[in-house]
Amino acid sequence: xxxxxxxxxxxxxxxxxxxxxxxxxxxxxxxxxxxxxxxxxxxxxxxxxxxxxxxxxxxxxxxxxxxxxxxxxxxxxxxxxxxxxxxxxxxxxxxxxxxxxxxxxxxxxxxxxxxxxxxxxxxxxxxxxxxxxxxxxxxxxxxxxxxxxxxxxxxxxxxxxxxxxxxxxxxxxxxxxxxxxxxxxxxxxxxxxxxxxxxxxxxxxxxxxxxxxxxxxxxxxxxxxxxxxxxxxxxxxxxxxxxxxxxxxxxxxxxxxxxxxxxxxxxxxxxxxxxxxxxxxxxxxxxxxxxxxxxxxxxxx
Amino acid sequence: xxxxxxxxxxxxxxxxxxxxxxxxxxxxxxxxxxxxxxxxxxxxxxxxxxxxxxxxxxxxxxxxxxxxxxxxxxxxxxxxxxxxxxxxxxxxxxxxxxxxxxxxxxxxxxxxxxxxxxxxxxxxxxxxxxxxxxxxxxxxxxxxxxxxxxxxxxxxxxxxxxxxxxxxxxxxxxxxxxxxxxxxxxxxxxxxxxxxxxxxxxxxxxxxxxxxxxxxxxxxxxxxxxxxxxxxxxxxxxxxxxxxxxxxxxxxxxxxxxxxxxxxxxxxxxxxxxxxxxxxxxxxxxxxxxxxxxxxxxxxxxxxxxxxxxxxxxxxxxxxxxxxxxxxxxxxxxxxxxxxxxxxxxxxxxxxxxxxxxxxxxxxxxxxxxxxxx
Numbered sequence: 284x285x286x287x288x289x290x291x292x293x294x295x296x297x298x299x300x301x302x303x304x305x306x307x308x309x310x311x312x313x314x315x316x317x318x319x320x321x322x323x324x325x326x327x328x329x330x331x332x333x334x335x336x337x338x339x340x341x342x343x344x345x346x347x348x349x350x351x352x353x354x355x356x357x358x359x360x361x362x363x364x365x366x367x368x369x370x371x372x373x374x375x376x377x378x379x380x381x382x383x384x385x386x387x388x389x390x391x392x393x394x395x396x397x398x399x400x401x402x403x404x405x406x407x408x409x410x411x412x413x414x415x416x417x418x419x420x421x422x423x424x425x426x427x428x429x430x431x432x433x434x435x436x437x438x439x440x441x442x443x444x445x446x447x448x449x450x451x452x453x454x455x456x457x458x459x460x461x462x463x464x465x466x467x468x469x470x471x472x473x474x475x476x477x478x479x480x481x482x483x484x485x486x487x488x489x490x491x492x493x494x495x496x497x498x499x500x501x502x503x504x505x506x507x508x509x510x511x512x513x514x515x516x517x518x519x520x521x522x523x524x525x526x527x528x529x530x531x532x533x534x535x536x537x538x539x540x541x542x543x544x545x546x547x548x549x550x551x552x553x554x555x556x557x558x559x560x561x562x563x564x565x566x567x568x569x570x571x572x573x574x575x576x577x578x579x580x581x582x583x584x
Numbered sequence: 585x586x587x588x589x590x591x592x593x594x595x596x597x598x599x600x601x602x603x604x605x606x607x608x609x610x611x612x613x614x615x616x617x618x619x620x621x622x623x624x625x626x627x628x629x630x631x632x633x634x635x636x637x638x639x640x641x642x643x644x645x646x647x648x649x650x651x652x653x654x655x656x657x658x659x660x661x662x663x664x665x666x667x668x669x670x671x672x673x674x675x676x677x678x679x680x681x682x683x684x685x686x687x688x689x690x691x692x693x694x695x696x697x698x699x700x701x702x703x704x705x706x707x708x709x710x711x712x713x714x715x716x717x718x719x720x721x722x723x724x725x726x727x728x729x730x731x732x733x734x735x736x737x738x739x740x741x742x743x744x745x746x747x748x749x750x751x752x753x754x755x756x757x758x759x760x761x762x763x764x765x766x767x768x769x770x771x772x773x774x775x776x777x778x779x780x781x782x783x784x785x786x787x788x789x790x791x792x793x794x795x796x797x798x799x800x801x802x803x804x805x806x807x808x809x810x811x812x813x814x815x816x817x818x819x820x821x822x823x824x825x826x827x828x829x830x831x832x833x834x835x836x837x838x839x840x841x842x843x844x845x846x847x848x849x850x851x852x853x854x855x856x857x858x859x860x861x862x863x864x865x866x867x868x869x870x871x872x873x874x875x876x877x878x879x880x881x882x883x884x885x886x887x888x889x890x891x892x893x894x895x896x897x898x899x900x901x902x903x904x905x906x907x908x909x910x911x912x913x914x915x916x917x918x919x920x921x922x923x924x925x926x927x928x929x930x931x932x933x934x935x936x937x938x939x940x941x942x943x944x945x946x947x948x949x950x951x952x953x954x955x956x957x958x
Contacts, residue, residue, distance in 0.1 A: 320808075320819060351804055356649070367808055367819065372801040374652060375810035376645065377675050383637065383645030390633050390646075391607060391653025392802050416638040572633060579628030 315340040315350070317370045325364055329523025331482035331508030335429050336365050338485055338506070339398070342492035353396045356385040358410060361436045361510075362402035362429040379409030382417040385424050393569040396496055398425045403444040404434045407463050411443070418472035421500040422568040426474075427492065428465055428503065431510040439513030450517045465505045470561045475500035477561040481507040483530040484557060491559060499567040507534075507555055530555070587764045592730040592756040593660075595763065596686055597622035599734025600658050602768040605684070606632035607655040609646035611639055611665060614698040615754040616688035619660040640665035644672035647683045651676075652809065654777075654800035656738055660686035662754075663705055664695060666712065673747050674713030675811045680745035680788070680798065680834070684737045687749055688757040689864075689915075691941045700941025701754035703864055706919040709749045710893050716831070718838040720845060721749040721893040723864040727761040733847075733890065735771060740845060742776045744837055745795050751892055753915065755865035755943065779803065787818045790829035793840035838894050846896035849888040852906065853878070858956055859885035859907040861900065861924055863892060866913045866944050873913075873949035882953070895923050904928030911936055911952050913944040 316322075326332045343353060353371040357363035359378035366373035372395070376384045381399040389397045406414050406428045417424060433451060434440040441451035444462045451458060469477045476498045478491040488506055495502035509515060509526035520526055535551055537558025543551065578584065590598075597619050600608070608623045610616075624634040632655070637643040640661055647657035661669065666687045676683055689705045691697035705712075709721040720740050724730040730752060737748040778785065778797050781804030789796040799805040812820035813827050821827060838845060851874070862870040867888045877884045887903045889896055900923075903910060910928060912921040913936040921935040934952050938944050 317808075319817060350806055351802060354801055367810075370806055372806050373808045374649070374801070375808065375812070376648075377671055377811055380641065380645040380672065383642035384649035384652075386635065386637070386642070387607065387609060387646035387649025387651070387657065388653045388801065389649075390635060391650040391655045391657075395653075395802050412638050413642055416642070572628075576628045576631060576633075579625075580631075 311344050312337065312340050315343065315370055316368055320368055322368070324368060326361060327512045329511055330361070331431070331527070332362060332365060332429060334482040334485050335427070335488065335506045335508065336368065338488040338492055339365075339400075339427065340369070341489045342496055345489065345493045346497055348396055352394065353398065354388055354392070355398050355400055356381045356388065357400045358405040359436075360402040360405045360434070362400060363405060365400050379405055380413065381405065382410060382413040382424065382426065386417060386422055389422055389424055389569065390572070393423070396425075397423070398427060398496060400427050401429070402435070403428060403430045403432060403465070404442040407443040407465065407468075415468070415472040418469050418474040418501050418503070420568045421473055421475060421565055423499050424501055425495045425498070426469070426501070426503045427506060429506045429508050430465060431508045431514065432462070433510045433514040435510040435513050439510070439517055449514070451514070452517065466503065466560050469503035473501070473565075474503045474561065475563050475565050476502035476559070478503075478559040479505040479507065479555070480557045481530040481534055481555060482509070483527050484534070487557060494559070494562075499570070500565055587762050589760050590727055590763050591618060591758060591760050592724070592727045592752060593618035593688065593758065594622055595727045595731040596660070596734045596750065596752070596757075597626065598765060599731040600684070600738070601626055601630060602731070602765075602771045603656065603735040603738035603773060605656045605658050605738060606630070607647060607650035607657040608632070608634045608659065609637050609643040609650070609657070610659045610661065611637055611643050613640075613662045613665045615690055615757050616660040616662050616686060618757075619686060619688075640668035641672065644669040644685070648672060648676050648679075648681050651681050651683050652801050654802070656682070656742070658684040658686065660688065662688050662690045662698070663692040663702070663708075666705055666708060670708070670712040674715060674717065676747040677713065677717045677719065677834075678811055678813070679809050680795075681747075681809075682741035682745055682798070683747050684734070684741055685747055685749050686734075687751050689751065689753040691939070697941050699754070701865060701915060701943065702939065702941065703753055703866060703915040704919070704939060705751065706892060706914075706916060709751050716835060718746065718835055719749065719893050720744070720746060720838065720891070721751045722847070722890060723751045723892050724756055724890065725864060725867040725888060727756070727759060728763040729890070730756055731763065731765060735773070736847070739773045742773065743795070744841065745798055746838070749893070751864070753865045778805070781805070786816050788814060788816050788830070790816055790833045792832055793836045794833060795837050842894055842896075842898070845891055845894060846899065847890040848896050848899045849890070850899065851886040851888075853883045853885060856883040856885040856906065857908045858953055859887060859903050859910045860913070860949065861887045861889070861903065861910050862913050863889040863920065866915055869944050869946055870913050870949060873946040873953075876946060876950060877953060884953070892920065897927050900924055900927045904932060908932070909934055909956050911949060913937075913949050915939065915944060
């Protein structure tokens, strides 16, 4: 058992093999799950969303945040169901609007850590306008975008991140729309932290999520996942395990990528690059607004 | 405070400050923009926050988010923006989040005539969002009343955990009248939310007609808010008895307190055979026609509605029992008249509607009265 996980669960290696009767009470990760919420989750067996949820909890635990000071805001979709299971202040809003709701909440409670949890359709199609404007404002919100390149909940329609040529229930001849590059879009729009990993690389996801949440400004984490029940079935990509393995085989760390020759890059151009792409300091909106209040009340610059 | 020449939109902005509104999110749109401009200047002075969002959908979402964070919140818009807000207004209804939405009505549909007045959003205010739901809409007839009803809107929204629409119009919004505002310190809205941690808290406890108190995020109650139909804990449910309990409670919570919500003015004369029923800018026209008719010796009743939704059925029914005919002047083609007809019957109602941006004139109402006596 990986040391990181055993630490997160607050127990020794040997204890992980035989679940104890007080296993739930002793697990700092499971402690973040809601006790009054009926499980299991709505997610299909084998879905990558559980990995993202685990990574999010471990990141919050790593930062030592109290449950009361964290708010999770989501829109509509499979990904947007995540907050329901977690013991924080949770707000499940309308399709595409998580960031707009989060903007009001963060301005009302700048002291809270506000994390939005969105799928690719939620964040970039119906919510695309809010996504770029939230990044531009640099309001201190973390946008966790779980990218499975499909609308899963409605049964497999093509999304703004579906690759060209892939099939969906609404792209029976293959998708002809080029996908949004989420990280480049976020960086161009003004986000101060932009990173990507996959649900195979769970520990890497823990780390970048923790960094993103710790950030004062707008931070974006793209968690590449898969939907084996729609996208995988329609495109004949195998089981959940096959798709998980593909994330391992078809991704490369940013460090490795940066060290590649032009020829190697050309040979690996289909791969997902994982890592931190952008991490800068820029005045966050809430601090700027505090200064505005100071000036409006007669203060000097 | 001294007497000041003030616009309706300015009175709304000041009413919001007086009511304790500390968050505004909006998007520029004629004829409501002055409200945003004034609040961008005034809110920071009292430690509040103003933000110009990317559209009206985001504006509505942001005020709900800020209200959940504990701030009294408002947005203002006009017809096209009001249409964009409808989905999230429905969210505020189902999640029971207090907030105030000002709609300074302009001529529609679509872009219509941005600078022309209208009362064409009466039905949009009631049924603009999908699904069965309760809603409150208030409509002022003067600049001073725009101030007072803004405060009332905040009080009702907090008390009943519902979005409240301040349904005004371009005429009231842009008209200037001399007003004397009260000392803001004299204005007090009781605290309806839970402010202390540690209590046993059921966020959506279902008892018919009841409004369970709201706990803002971050004070120690970690619960779930959703736009899905939910159980008492806030978790989505497909269990019919749980849905029924929600439907019954939420759809009765305003009706059970209708006496408190239905604000009207009854100006009645014994022996009147005809009554005027109006609201907003058209009530001013009706009042003038009333004065002229009474000066000519005619007995006329007048009922002015300041609460449009929930519809003050009892008062309208009472007027229907007093008079033979009810004239309903309004700047649309009979949206409120339709409701009056529902209560008193079609044959009793005379519609005096107009939807071209021009006000209903006193003469149009007097002509309608003359038509009855013929």
